[in-house]
Structures are given as structure tokens and as C-alpha cells.
Amino acid sequence: MSSTPHHDEGDIVYPSAIPFVLAHIACFGAIWSGVTASSVWLAIGLYWLRMFAVTGGYHRYFSHRTYKTSRLGQFLLAVLAQSTAQKSVFWWASKHRHHHRYSDTEHDVHSPVQNSFAYSHVGWIFSRDHHVFDDSSIQDLTKFPELRWLHRFEIAPAILLALICFAIDGWAGLFVGFFWSTVAVYHATFCINSLAHVHGDKDYVTGDESRNNWWLAIITMGEGWHNNHHAYQYSVRQGFRWWQIDPTYYIIVGLSKLRLVWDLKQPPQAVIERSQALPPRVIERSAERLAASVPLDRVVAAFREAYAATPSLPELHLPTLTAAELRAALAELQNRASDGLAALQQQAHDVLAHWDASSWHLPVLPSREQLSEKAAAMFVKTPSLDAIAARAHELLVEAMHARLVALPVEASPGPR
Structure with missing residues (x-):
């Protein structure tokens, strides 16, 4: 955890990126283990469960605080989010808040406008510059000791889930159930960094290239309404129109009915109608x-x-x-x-x-x-x-x- 930027001086990869590479290589283990019906269903279930962990956890809760939950609920969300092996909630939230502050400028960590499409999609995570993060931007999170503990052992939830998958269906459960779903969640998430700033429609003036893309919204449970999100980042709902499918929001509403979450923030009507002056x-x-x-x-x-x-x-x-x-x-x-x-x-x-x-x-x-x-x-x-x-x-x-x-x-x- 650091607020001091690090310059890699041309280094291509840093050790923390090795698990990311190994996860892709491990997918080929299915050639040896075989693909069973149960492992496929496990992969599909874990994809959608952990996609919600990214969208409803990493993104709408930890990065933007668009709703509230209990201390226990927050910890469980963090564990589930970190089971995706996308680093700690500290790192994820800090990098994402930085992205919104400098979206598509030269300071953006993953802009396809400033860099290549490949770099914005996946290349940026191989740079040492992005290993550290600004802890001053997430002081609302670092005050919790249990989240600090999870940050120290950020890969532990993913390892635990991998062991559970192995216990359920052996090597096929591990290679197909865990690693296939992990890599699929990686690239669906990264599509928002890259494709959602290249392909789609702009319904709002946001000062950047964020766009709405319906098919990205489908595979990312509502995150594809990215231009909406950049128009008002503090909304728990990213599908501003009735026809803009947003499964993450529907699940959060369901959790609110069970009183597991509350204080869901909605976009102001003036923002939706584009009648409000821009910042x-x-x-x-x-x-x-x-x-x-x-x-x-x-x-x-x-x-x-x-x-x-x-x-x-x-x-x-x-x-x-x-x-x-x-x-x-x-x-x-x-x-x-x-x-x-x-x-x-x-x-x-x-x-x-x-x-x-x-x-x-x-x-x-x-x-x-x-x-x-x-x-x-x-x-x-x-x-x-x-x-x-x-x-x-x-x-x-x-x-x-x-x-x-x-x-x-x-x-x-x-x-x-």
C-alpha cells in the first residue's frame, strides 16, 4: 500500500502478475483432466456469482459506495470479490477511483484513447507502475482492520475457492470450474476498460469516451451501460432506462428487500433527462x-x-x-x-x-x-x-x- 508512484524503467512484468499468467495456462489443464458436465455447470455458476462480486462488490460498493451494508456483509463481499483473483478491494477501488478522476486523459491507468486497445484491456496490469496504489483515496476502506487483513492475504479467497472446486469435482472442477470461470471473469471485466471506451453509444456528455454497449451489459450484468455510469458514478443503477438490463441492480434491490443492504443511491432525474448543468x-x-x-x-x-x-x-x-x-x-x-x-x-x-x-x-x-x-x-x-x-x-x-x-x-x- 503506497501513495508514491513507482516507475518500472522499462520492466515488462512484475511478480504480482505471475498468478494472472498462470491462471490462463492452467485452463489448458482441462486437456488432461477432461471436461465433465458438473465442472461446466460449476464454471457457469461461478462466472455469474463472481461477476456479481466484481460489479456489485468491487465496483458499486467498494469503489463508489452506492449502497450500504453491515460490517459482516462488507467483509463477505470483499471475500467474494477477492475470490476472482483481481487483487484486493483496496487496490481495485483505488485504481478505479483514479480512472474516474482522469478518465481518458494521459493519467488514466487503462485508457484505449491514450494507449493501445491491447494495453487498455490487459497490458497495463503487467507494469510495475500499477502495482502500487494511492491509499489516500480509499481512507473510507482502510479504516477497517478486517479489510486490511484481507489486503495482506489478497489471494487467499481465490485459493480457498480453488480447493472447494477441487473437492467438488476433482481436477476437472479445478481446471474447468475454477480456472475457466476465473479467466472469463477477467476478460469480461477488462472489456469495460477497453471496449466500453471504444464501441457503443454516448447518451451523455462525460468529457471522455465512455460508451453504452448493450451486449457488454449482458455479459457483465449491467456494467455495459458505461456512459450512464460516467454521467453519474454514484448511482447503484447503471441502466437508467427501463429497457437497459442491469442484473446487478436487480440483485442489489433483492438484497435490500431482505434488509441485507440499504440506502441505495439513485441517479437524479435531472441527470437522466440531461437537464442538469455539467460539472x-x-x-x-x-x-x-x-x-x-x-x-x-x-x-x-x-x-x-x-x-x-x-x-x-x-x-x-x-x-x-x-x-x-x-x-x-x-x-x-x-x-x-x-x-x-x-x-x-x-x-x-x-x-x-x-x-x-x-x-x-x-x-x-x-x-x-x-x-x-x-x-x-x-x-x-x-x-x-x-x-x-x-x-x-x-x-x-x-x-x-x-x-x-x-x-x-x-x-x-x-x-x-
């Missing part, structure tokens, strides 16, 4: 995506050429140019266009209609109104579209200013 962090990330769609280097080059070719404009002294002066220069360039201004604006709207990375060759930045139109095309409905556009415009001005100031002094635009 500042989501607005910032969405604005960054919108700003990135503008080919700024082309805008800067076109601005310099147009400014230099326009008579009677004051010379811009780039080393001391301020963002306010840049805004004034952009406005002045448009004003001096006189008769050509209407054509310039129309050209901007024409470019906007088919906006891509190669289409914008104008000497001005897109206006906030034009950015709002683009935001409406890029994102689903949200009251925060204008806020996203306004922030994107600020980011573009700041970035354009930085590029101009970085130019050599002799390249300063101005009249000739």
Missing part, C-alpha cells in the same frame, strides 16, 4: 475536445498572412503580445475586411457545415456561436453547450497566443 471538470474536458477539432496551426498561418497583407494595421510585437491584444487584432482584421467580411463569415459557416481537421483555412478563429454549433453536432443535448463553446474559444485564443509569441521576432506579422 466544471466535464466542461473543461469537453471544451478541450472541441478546441482540438480546430486546426490551429493553419489558423495561425492564415492569420499571419492576412494580417501582413492588410494595410494600415499596427505591427504586432510578438515577444510581448498579450492575449487581449491578440483578440483586438483578430477583431480588427475582421473589421478591415469591410466588403469581404460578409463573405468571410459566410465562408466560416460553410466550413463549419463540413468541419474536419483539414477544412479550416481562415485567418480568424471560429466564433463562440460557431463553436456552439459545432458542439451541438459533436455532443448530445446538454444545457452546458454554450459553456463548452465559450471555454473552447478561450482555450483557442490562449493556444493561438502561445504559438504567435513563440515565433521568431523577425516573423512578426505587420504591414509591409
Whole structure:
């Protein structure tokens, strides 16, 4: 347990990843043991039981605290979750909370946007960087001594379950019942890290690439409604619509009827209806995506050429140019266009209609109104579209200013 990041300096694997590799190799033991009907049913039963341990335990309880249970119930959930051999609840919850904090940014531990699909699916667990975790993010969990004990012996529940499987059906029970189901749960879980950020639909603006995927929801008992989850991570329910199947939620509701769990957190209606303003962090990330769609280097080059070719404009002294002066220069360039201004604006709207990375060759930045139109095309409905556009415009001005100031002094635009 540590809050200090570790850098592996190029190491490919660390010892804690060896059990993961051995679990895959052990699946081939079925060639020697044979596959019995009872071992297959054992594997199927353990897959669904332990998938709930991941979704209802590791994820919705320990990572997001979307419902409450007793101290005993919490311990049993932890034991069941760790029987999946996906490390301790401390490690799992800390890594997952980190993922939400930095989803699809360069700091995300398993983003297919920042890394390869293979790395986001499974490669990241082979890095020493991900062996340690930030214990300051899970102080609500580390205060329990029984969970600290489980953390010390994190593989013990999985070993105990493996022995039970062997007792039930011998070697077939071990290789098929235990290892096949373990590896299946591994990859179903990892599909949420990888596929659920690549394939599916976006019903909500979340500032990342999380998506809803119905068939992932089936194999992961409701976790496939990943965009919903990123829209409101504290909801015990991830299927926001009646037709979005969420077996994990149904089971938790059943447990609440038995009074084994309680205080189930629901998503606010404003979130479901997309009528609530987005959090500042989501607005910032969405604005960054919108700003990135503008080919700024082309805008800067076109601005310099147009400014230099326009008579009677004051010379811009780039080393001391301020963002306010840049805004004034952009406005002045448009004003001096006189008769050509209407054509310039129309050209901007024409470019906007088919906006891509190669289409914008104008000497001005897109206006906030034009950015709002683009935001409406890029994102689903949200009251925060204008806020996203306004922030994107600020980011573009700041970035354009930085590029101009970085130019050599002799390249300063101005009249000739």
C-alpha cells in the first residue's frame, strides 16, 4: 500500500502478475483432466456469482459506495470479490477511483484513447507502475482492520475457492470450474476498460469516451451501460432506462428487500433527462475536445498572412503580445475586411457545415456561436453547450497566443 508512484524503467512484468499468467495456462489443464458436465455447470455458476462480486462488490460498493451494508456483509463481499483473483478491494477501488478522476486523459491507468486497445484491456496490469496504489483515496476502506487483513492475504479467497472446486469435482472442477470461470471473469471485466471506451453509444456528455454497449451489459450484468455510469458514478443503477438490463441492480434491490443492504443511491432525474448543468471538470474536458477539432496551426498561418497583407494595421510585437491584444487584432482584421467580411463569415459557416481537421483555412478563429454549433453536432443535448463553446474559444485564443509569441521576432506579422 503506497501513495508514491513507482516507475518500472522499462520492466515488462512484475511478480504480482505471475498468478494472472498462470491462471490462463492452467485452463489448458482441462486437456488432461477432461471436461465433465458438473465442472461446466460449476464454471457457469461461478462466472455469474463472481461477476456479481466484481460489479456489485468491487465496483458499486467498494469503489463508489452506492449502497450500504453491515460490517459482516462488507467483509463477505470483499471475500467474494477477492475470490476472482483481481487483487484486493483496496487496490481495485483505488485504481478505479483514479480512472474516474482522469478518465481518458494521459493519467488514466487503462485508457484505449491514450494507449493501445491491447494495453487498455490487459497490458497495463503487467507494469510495475500499477502495482502500487494511492491509499489516500480509499481512507473510507482502510479504516477497517478486517479489510486490511484481507489486503495482506489478497489471494487467499481465490485459493480457498480453488480447493472447494477441487473437492467438488476433482481436477476437472479445478481446471474447468475454477480456472475457466476465473479467466472469463477477467476478460469480461477488462472489456469495460477497453471496449466500453471504444464501441457503443454516448447518451451523455462525460468529457471522455465512455460508451453504452448493450451486449457488454449482458455479459457483465449491467456494467455495459458505461456512459450512464460516467454521467453519474454514484448511482447503484447503471441502466437508467427501463429497457437497459442491469442484473446487478436487480440483485442489489433483492438484497435490500431482505434488509441485507440499504440506502441505495439513485441517479437524479435531472441527470437522466440531461437537464442538469455539467460539472466544471466535464466542461473543461469537453471544451478541450472541441478546441482540438480546430486546426490551429493553419489558423495561425492564415492569420499571419492576412494580417501582413492588410494595410494600415499596427505591427504586432510578438515577444510581448498579450492575449487581449491578440483578440483586438483578430477583431480588427475582421473589421478591415469591410466588403469581404460578409463573405468571410459566410465562408466560416460553410466550413463549419463540413468541419474536419483539414477544412479550416481562415485567418480568424471560429466564433463562440460557431463553436456552439459545432458542439451541438459533436455532443448530445446538454444545457452546458454554450459553456463548452465559450471555454473552447478561450482555450483557442490562449493556444493561438502561445504559438504567435513563440515565433521568431523577425516573423512578426505587420504591414509591409
